[in-house]
Amino acid sequence: MTEPVSATAHAHPNIALVKYWGKAPRPGNVPASPSLSITLDGLTTTTTVTVKGREDAVYLDDQPVTDAKINACLDNLRRRFDIPPLEVRTSNDFPTAAGLASSASGFAALVTAVDAACTLGLAAAARSDLARQASASAARSVFGGFVVLDEPEWQGRPLLGGDAWPLRVVVAVTSDAAKTVSSSEGMRASAASPYFPGWVDSTREDFAAARFAVLERDFEQLADVAEHSCLKMHGLMLATRPALLYWNPATLACIQRIRALRADGVPVFFTVDAGPQVKAVCLPKAQDEVMAALQTVEGVQRLLTAGLGGGAWVAGQ
Numbered sequence: 571m572t573e574p575v576s577a578t579a580h581a582h583p584n585i586a587l588v589k590y591w592g593k594a595p596r597p598g599n600v601p602a603s604p605s606l607s608i609t610l611d612g613l614t615t616t617t618t619v620t621v622k623g624r625e626d627a628v629y630l631d632d633q634p635v636t637d638a639k640i641n642a643c644l645d646n647l648r649r650r651f652d653i654p655p656l657e658v659r660t661s662n663d664f665p666t667a668a669g670l671a672s673s674a675s676g677f678a679a680l681v682t683a684v685d686a687a688c689t690l691g692l693a694a695a696a697r698s699d700l701a702r703q704a705s706a707s708a709a710r711s712v713f714g715g716f717v718v719l720d721e722p723e724w725q726g727r728p729l730l731g732g733d734a735w736p737l738r739v740v741v742a743v744t745s746d747a748a749k750t751v752s753s754s755e756g757m758r759a760s761a762a763s764p765y766f767p768g769w770v771d772s773t774r775e776d777f778a779a780a781r782f783a784v785l786e787r788d789f790e791q792l793a794d795v796a797e798h799s800c801l802k803m804h805g806l807m808l809a810t811r812p813a814l815l816y817w818n819p820a821t822l823a824c825i826q827r828i829r830a831l832r833a834d835g836v837p838v839f840f841t842v843d844a845g846p847q848v849k850a851v852c853l854p855k856a857q858d859e860v861m862a863a864l865q866t867v868e869g870v871q872r873l874l875t876a877g878l879g880g881g882a883w884v885a886g887q
């Protein structure tokens with residue numbers, strides 16, 4: 571009997587500073603607009619893939635699960651490569667499906683682990699392309715630091731290493747509940763919003779401005795464009811039928827607190843994804859003050875902190 575072939579990969583979530591929300595009308599899960607993100611450290615998905623059994627078996631935190639998106643990702647890989655039945659064991663050391671981009675780190679880790687276990691020999695760009703087809707934001711978690719996802723390839727690309735501009739992120743967790751409307755469903759509905767064309771067109775400008783701000787390490791300019799992109803995405807979500815309202819009262823209270831800090835000259839800005847958590851992005855010297863401020867906001871359950879981390883990697887390599 572041959573030994574099972576196994577590989578473990580790790581990946582971190584990423585947070586978009588220029589958001590994508592909506593798909594291009596073509597196959598391959600291609601975003602309608604470019605995005606720019608930071609990959610975090612500290613929060614990690616760990617996925618072990620073992621060539622085993624007669625059919626695929628997937629476990630999340632050691633519980634057997636049926637996950638349509640994981641199945642679709644494996645089917646997609648099998649359309650290109652000869653891949654035997656697999657056992658997939660995955661776990662996150664942070665809340666799943668609550669706006670902390672667990673699908674981003676999840677699919678970056680899955681594709682990286684399958685590549686290693688089945689010795690496919692894929693380059694990072696090819697893994698990013700495959701991860702994007704499962705969950706577009708996952709394309710960015712293949713890389714570390716500041717990452718762009720843009721045309722024409724729609725594969726993540728590193729823009730600037732995290733060491734070159736080591737921003738800090740304080741995540742205010744305001745709820746552990748799983749979100750009620752998935753990103754894919756929400757995006758489908760938002761495409762019919764009258765705001766959608768304006769969102770797509772103007773995001774190209776935001777992307778160019780944010781890219782420039784990162785390369786110049788211009789915190790104020792990045793803060794302006796990131797908050798604008800975030801609020802504009804939530805504006806589009808509100809102008810969707812049925813409306814997508816991912817915030818709770820503590821989400822808004824955190825945003826107000828961060829705006830007040832910034833108005834007082836503290837180098838911090840906020841961003842919020844398809845969930846109620848608020849991410850405060852700051853210069854390292856401001857982290858303690860930001861934590862002290864968010865800790866006292868009513869409804870904040872706990873704070874997580876992160877720096878900028880690397881791209882997906884295989885354990886032991």
Ligand code: PMV
Nearest residue numbers: 586589590705706707753844
């Ligand atoms: O690719 P998905 O399905 O994980 O959607 C990500 C959507 C946002 O997190 C809200 C924005 C983004 O660009 O990451």
